[in-house]
Amino acid sequence: FRSNQIEELGVKVKVGLSWTEIKGHIVQLKAHDHSHPQSIEIYAKIDRLKSKAIENGFIFDSSWMTRSLNENETIESVLCGHSELL
Numbered sequence: 001f002r003s004n005q006i007e008e009l010g011v012k013v014k015v016g017l018s019w020t021e022i023k024g025h026i027v028q029l030k031a032h033d034h035s036h037p038q039s040i041e042i043y044a045k046i047d048r049l050k051s052k053a054i055e056n057g058f059i060f061d062s063s064w065m066t067r068s069l070n071e072n073e074t075i076e077s078v079l080c081g082h083s084e085l086l
Contacts, residue, residue: 032081046080 062075
């Protein structure tokens with residue numbers, strides 16, 4: 001579903017969760033999660049990767065967004081905050 005379809009249906013979207021194993025520990029992350037002790041480093045790395053992608057001609061596709069942008073958000077910040085990327 002695209003954001004306009006979700007809004008038309010009145011569906012509430014749940015926060016996505018992802019899990020990964022780091023040094024024998026299972027870590028759970030949710031979209032735009034800043035609770036991890038290394039979140040500053042994680043988001044710095046995402047920003048570097050995002051900049052590199054844009055420099056190489058990548059264009060973020062807003063049709064994958066399931067909601068409208070909030071104040072101070074960009075398409076890139078929303079799409080790069082998905083839990084599977086963290």
